[in-house]
Amino acid sequence: MIQYLPFEKPIEALDKHVADLAAHAEGTEEARMLRERADKLLADTYARLSPWERTLVARHPQRPRFERLVAGLFSEFIPIAGDRTFGDDQAIIGGFACFEGRKVMVIGHVKGEDTPGRLKHNFGMARPEGYRKAIRLMELADRFGLPVVTLVDTPGAFPGIDAEARGQAEAIARSTEACLGLSVPLIAVIIGEGGSGGAVALAAANRVLMFEHAVYSVISPEGCASILWRSAAQGPAAAEAMKVTAGDLLKLGVIHRIVYEPRGGAHRDAEETVKRLTLALRAELDALSAMSPAELRNEREEFFLRLG
Numbered sequence: 353m354i355q356y357l358p359f360e361k362p363i364e365a366l367d368k369h370v371a372d373l374a375a376h377a378e379g380t381e382e383a384r385m386l387r388e389r390a391d392k393l394l395a396d397t398y399a400r401l402s403p404w405e406r407t408l409v410a411r412h413p414q415r416p417r418f419e420r421l422v423a424g425l426f427s428e429f430i431p432i433a434g435d436r437t438f439g440d441d442q443a444i445i446g447g448f449a450c451f452e453g454r455k456v457m458v459i460g461h462v463k464g465e466d467t468p469g470r471l472k473h474n475f476g477m478a479r480p481e482g483y484r485k486a487i488r489l490m491e492l493a494d495r496f497g498l499p500v501v502t503l504v505d506t507p508g509a510f511p512g513i514d515a516e517a518r519g520q521a522e523a524i525a526r527s528t529e530a531c532l533g534l535s536v537p538l539i540a541v542i543i544g545e546g547g548s549g550g551a552v553a554l555a556a557a558n559r560v561l562m563f564e565h566a567v568y569s570v571i572s573p574e575g576c577a578s579i580l581w582r583s584a585a586q587g588p589a590a591a592e593a594m595k596v597t598a599g600d601l602l603k604l605g606v607i608h609r610i611v612y613e614p615r616g617g618a619h620r621d622a623e624e625t626v627k628r629l630t631l632a633l634r635a636e637l638d639a640l641s642a643m644s645p646a647e648l649r650n651e652r653e654e655f656f657l658r659l660g
Contacts, residue, residue, distance in 0.1 A: 359405050366390045366393055370386050370387055372656070373386055381653075382440070398616055402588065403573075403588075403600075404573065404617040406566075406597050410565055415617070415619045416543075416618050417463055418462045420465075421626060422460070423627045425624070425626060425629060426451055427447070427450045428450045429449040431445055431446065431447035432488075434488075435488060437483045438484075441474075441478050441481040441482030441485060442474065443476055443506070443510070444462070444486055445460065451634075451637070452634065454637065456499045456500065457497075459486050459501075459554060460505065460554070461476040461551075462505075463544070467547035471501060477510040477550065478506065479512075479520070480519050480522070480523035481518070484527075484543035486502075486554060487526055487527050490527075490532065494534055499637055499640070500538045501633065502555065503541050503553050504542045504543065506547050508548040509550030509570055510544060523553075527554065528552055532649070532653055537559075537637060538557040539561065539633060539640070541553060541629065542561070543563055543566060543606070544563070555633075556652060557652065558643075558655075559609065560606070560609075561607065561608065561609045561610075562601065562602075562610055562611065564613040565598075567591075567600075568596060568607070573591035573594065573596065606659060619630060
C-alpha cells in the first residue's frame with residue numbers, strides 16, 4: 353500500500369474513491385472515468401512539484417533504495433566488508449557485481465528499508481570507516497580495471513563525536529580524492545538525497561546522474577533554514593532558494609543527466625525505475641569505455657574545477 357505524502361491528500365481521497373467504486377462497480381464507465389481522473393491528478397501534481405515537495409519525495413520511506421536497485425540492476429553482487437583500519441560501517445556497502453555481463457564495482461549509501469534496517473545502517477549517514485571502505489573498494493576497482501558505479505543517498509556524513517574523533521573530514525576528503533584519481537570510469541547516481549560532503553565523497557564522477565525527484569545540496573533545507581532564519585520550519589523557503597532539484601542542477605551544470613521517474617515517483621513503480629536507470633547506465637558506460645585513463649581523470653578534474 354502506498355504511503356501518501358502531505359501534498360498528496362487530494363490524490364489519496366480520489367484513489368480511495370476509485371478503490372471503493374472498483375469493489376462494487378468494476379468495469380463500468382463511471383469507474384473508468386474516475387480512474388482516468390485519478391491518473392491525471394497524479395500526473396498534474398507531480399508535474400508541478402515545488403523543491404520542498406521533491407525533497408519529501410526523495411525521502412519517501414517506500415522509495416527504491418540501494419538494496420532494491422542493486423538487486424534489479426546487477427547480478428552476482430559480492431559485498432566486501434571493512435576498511436582494514438577500524439571496522440565495517442553499514443551505512444556504505446559495496447562490492448563486485450555484473451551489469452549486463454560487464455564486471456563493475458558498486459558502492460552506495462544504505463538507509464535501510466524499515467526501522468531495524470535504518471538503525472542498523474544509521475539512516476545512510478556514514479562514519480569515517482565507511483568512506484575508508486569506499487576508498488579501499490575504489491582502489492580495488494582501479495587495480496582490476498573495473499568501472500565504478502556509486503548510488504548516492506544520504507542526508508550527510510554522520511556528525512557524531514565518535515566520527516569526528518576518527519577523522520571524518522579527512523576521510524571524506526580522501527574519498528573525494530580517490531574518486532578524482534581513478535583511471536577507470538566512475539558513474540554516480542543521486543537516487544534520493546545527496547547531502548553535503550557525505551554525498552560528494554562518492555559523487556566526484558565522470559558522469560553524475562540524478563533521479564527526477566532526487567535532491568542534491570550542500571546542506572539539508574532544514575539545516576539551511578536553521579542557520580538563516582533560526583527555524584527549521586522555513587525549510588520549504590530554503591529548498592526554493594538552494595536550487596536542490598534535478599532540473600535546476602542540470603541547468604547549472606552540476607549534473608550530467610536526469611533519469612526520469614515513473615508517474616507519481618519511483619516509489620510507485622520500482623521495476624520501471626530500474627529499467628530506466630539500466631538504460632542510462634548502459635549508455636554512459638558504453639561512452640566512457642572508449643576513453644583512456646588520462647582522459648577519464650582529466651575530464652573529472654575539469655568538470656569539478658568548473659563548478660568551483
